Amino acid sequence: xxxxxxxxxxxxxxxxxxxxxxxxxxxxxxxxxxxxxxxxxxxxxxxxxxxxxxxxxxxxxxxxxxxxxxxxxxxxxxxxxxxxxxxxxxxxxxxxxxxxxxxxxxxxxxxxxxxxxxxxxxxxxxxxxxxxxxxxxxxxxxxxxxxxxxxxxxxxxxxxxxxxxxxxxxxxxxxxxxxxxxxxxxxxxxxxxxxxxxxxxxxxxxxxxxxxxxxxxxxxxxxxxxxxxxxxxxxxxxxxxxxxxxxxxxxxxxxxxxxxxxxxxxxxxxxxxxxxxxxxxxxxxxxxxxxxxxxxxxxxxxxxxxxxxxxxxxxxxxxxxxxxxxxxxxxxxxxxxxxxxxxxxxxxxxxxxxxxxxxxxxxxxxxxxxxxx
Numbered sequence: 001x002x003x004x005x006x007x008x009x010x011x012x013x014x015x016x017x018x019x020x021x022x023x024x025x026x027x028x029x030x031x032x033x034x035x036x037x038x039x040x041x042x043x044x045x046x047x048x049x050x051x052x053x054x055x056x057x058x059x060x061x062x063x064x065x066x067x068x069x070x071x072x073x074x075x076x077x078x079x080x081x082x083x084x085x086x087x088x089x090x091x092x093x094x095x096x097x098x099x100x101x102x103x104x105x106x107x108x109x110x111x112x113x114x115x116x117x118x119x120x121x122x123x124x125x126x127x128x129x130x131x132x133x134x135x136x137x138x139x140x141x142x143x144x145x146x147x148x149x150x151x152x153x154x155x156x157x158x159x160x161x162x163x164x165x166x167x168x169x170x171x172x173x174x175x176x177x178x179x180x181x182x183x184x185x186x187x188x189x190x191x192x193x194x195x196x197x198x199x200x201x202x203x204x205x206x207x208x209x210x211x212x213x214x215x216x217x218x219x220x221x222x223x224x225x226x227x228x229x230x231x232x233x234x235x236x237x238x239x240x241x242x243x244x245x246x247x248x249x250x251x252x253x254x255x256x257x258x259x260x261x262x263x264x265x266x267x268x269x270x271x272x273x274x275x276x277x278x279x280x281x282x283x284x285x286x287x288x289x290x291x292x293x294x295x296x297x298x299x300x301x302x303x304x305x306x307x308x309x310x311x312x313x314x315x316x317x318x319x320x321x322x323x324x325x326x327x328x329x330x331x332x333x334x335x336x337x338x339x340x341x342x343x344x345x346x347x348x349x350x351x352x353x354x355x356x357x358x359x360x361x362x363x364x365x366x367x368x369x370x371x372x373x
Contacts, residue, residue: 240303241266247299255291255326262295270296290317309339316346 245264252262252272260272260279270292271280281292294315316324324346340353350356358370 238266241268244296244299244303247302248295251295251298252291254329255295255323256288262292264296264299286317287320287323290315291323309341311341311343313343314345315342316344 241264245262248264248270249262252260260274262270263273263278264270269280271278272284272288272292273279281289284292294312297312342353356372358372360368360370362368
């Protein structure tokens with residue numbers, strides 16, 4: 001999916017670059033055409049200005065001639081008026097001159113108007129002169145533009161441009177289609193990613209289950225081996241129990257006397273027997289129960305062997321002083337015993353131990369510890 005996405009992105013980039021290049025060429029051609037049209041409009045405008053200028057010059061020349069004629073006539077009349085004033089003149093002539101003067105006033109007004117037009121004409125001439133320069137410049141620009149236009153026309157291919165436009169639209173359509181497909185791919189990718197995550201979680205759980213199964217199989221295998229061992233052991237149980245009973249009976253008789261015999265049967269029930277009389281451990285006195293338990297434990301310790309460690313918690317409870325002493329002596333006789341730990345309120349074992357740790361209670365929260373090395 002990553003390779004497909006990279007390929008689509010590269011194609012998209014190339015297509016965009018081609019489109020941008022085509023757009024730039026098209027925009028350059030349009031700009032050149034706009035410059036040509038603008039220059040042509042300015043040229044037409046200057047042509048109209050030149051035409052109006054020629055007409056204005058012709059009218060101005062006519063008006064100038066007319067003004068010169070009027071000025072000559074006015075000068076002539078003024079001279080005539082002066083001459084009449086010098087000679088006194090007649091009333092009739094004065095009125096005629098007055099009328100001529102009024103007429104000349106109108107002519108003078110026209111003269112002033114013509115003079116103002118003459119000033120305007122000078123401005124127009126100046127503008128025409130400037131316009132000629134502009135026209136010359138525009139003509140030069142026009143020639144350059146026409147030359148560039150002809151060059152561009154040679155380069156510009158309308159069919160090719162149309163073909164490129166169609167190609168552009170086609171690529172654009174393809175790009176949109178690919179974009180849609182890419183979005184679909186993204187959605188599929190996200191869905192697949194979620195599925196992969198779920199599968200990873202399931203895989204992790206499966207690995208945990210496999211480990212748990214291996215542990216269970218090991219436990220089961222161990223249990224099967226233990227069960228087989230116990231099955232084989234049960235066949236020899238009567239032999240083991242018989243030997244342990246002999247050892248336990250010896251310790252029992254040393255502790256309580258030889259009047260009774262201690263039996264530990266195949267059901268692990270302990271009882272004392274004398275001829276045809278039997279008393280179970282449940283019916284024994286407290287001291288006999290303790291002696292029975294200690295005898296069996298001592299027998300087991302001696303039979304199993306190899307442990308080298310024997311721990312007794314309050315072994316002298318319910319035993320008299322003689323039994324306590326005998327118990328200590330019996331323990332000393334066990335072969336392979338390397339370490340004996342006795343927890344007791346009785347001091348019987350002090351003479352048989354190498355080290356004592358005594359704990360004495362001082363208060364509810366305080367105890368004192370004393371050791372002997």
